[in-house]
Amino acid sequence: MKTIISSTGNQLKSPFDLRFGRAGWFCLLDEETGETSFFQNEFKEASQGAGGKVVEKVVELGVGKVISGDFGPKAKDLLDRFNIQMVIIPDGNQKIEEIIAQLK
Amino acid sequence: MPRRKRLRKVVAPPGFRGYKPYGNRHGKKEHVDLLYEEYEAIKLADYDLMNHQEASEIMGISRPTFARIYESARRKIARALVETREIKSVFGNAHLDKSWFICDACQARFTIPPTLQEQKCPLCRSTKIQIINSKK
Numbered sequence: 594m595k596t597i598i599s600s601t602g603n604q605l606k607s608p609f610d611l612r613f614g615r616a617g618w619f620c621l622l623d624e625e626t627g628e629t630s631f632f633q634n635e636f637k638e639a640s641q642g643a644g645g646k647v648v649e650k651v652v653e654l655g656v657g658k659v660i661s662g663d664f665g666p667k668a669k670d671l672l673d674r675f676n677i678q679m680v681i682i683p684d685g686n687q688k689i690e691e692i693i694a695q696l697k
Numbered sequence: 698m699p700r701r702k703r704l705r706k707v708v709a710p711p712g713f714r715g716y717k718p719y720g721n722r723h724g725k726k727e728h729v730d731l732l733y734e735e736y737e738a739i740k741l742a743d744y745d746l747m748n749h750q751e752a753s754e755i756m757g758i759s760r761p762t763f764a765r766i767y768e769s770a771r772r773k774i775a776r777a778l779v780e781t782r783e784i785k786s787v788f789g790n791a792h793l794d795k796s797w798f799i800c801d802a803c804q805a806r807f808t809i810p811p812t813l814q815e816q817k818c819p820l821c822r823s824t825k826i827q828i829i830n831s832k833k
Contacts, residue, residue: 672808
């Protein structure tokens with residue numbers, strides 16, 4: 594299953610981003626192979642509807658699980674509709690690699 | 698700046714988009730917006746016959762706030778009936794209480810979509826998970 598983690602930067606050492614729609618980067622992790630890749634959030638500066646657009650992208654990528662600090666009401670509704678699992682980590686001091694280590 | 702509105706927990710959204718009067722003689726009028734939390738208040742108090750204290754705990758708000766929402770809901774419905782207006786259900790300040798879970802081991806909160814069978818934490822694989830209910 595593929596997982597997306599919101600991130601503030603494009604490295605494994607980057608801190609985790611508590612925002613979903615307006616996170617700077619996303620880390621795409623393939624849980625079977627352990628491969629990771631980063632892509633920039635093109636909707637970060639969108640005036641509105643960033644969360645919804647990110648969800649569309651997430652659905653396109655065929656992701657099954659999203660990890661972030663919180664989700665907006667629209668993003669929540671959409672993710673629910675597409676049966677994508679949402680995971681909220683309340684603590685923003687973790688690094689991406691630490692979260693990935695927890696997942697294994 | 699006004700105080701921010703706490704999200705009201707709604708167990709299930711209303712099963713309708715709206716209600717329309719029929720056979721009305723006064724043409725079409727502006728509709729009444731019934732918020733999700735107002736629908737939930739009516740449901741808890743008048744359909745599930747709970748008292749306001751119990752109902753407010755389920756919605757995660759105080760009893761006086763519940764009473765205000767409930768009153769606003771009744772007034773809107775009365776207004777729609779008397780003035781033959783349509784009722785539309787609108788999202789409002791609701792937080793849909795689709796089963797959110799919390800993991801006892803790592804404190805992560807998460808949902809379990811119906812496509813997943815396993816009841817365990819998606820982060821640390823702990824099986825010590827709890828469904829989040831009304832925060833008291």
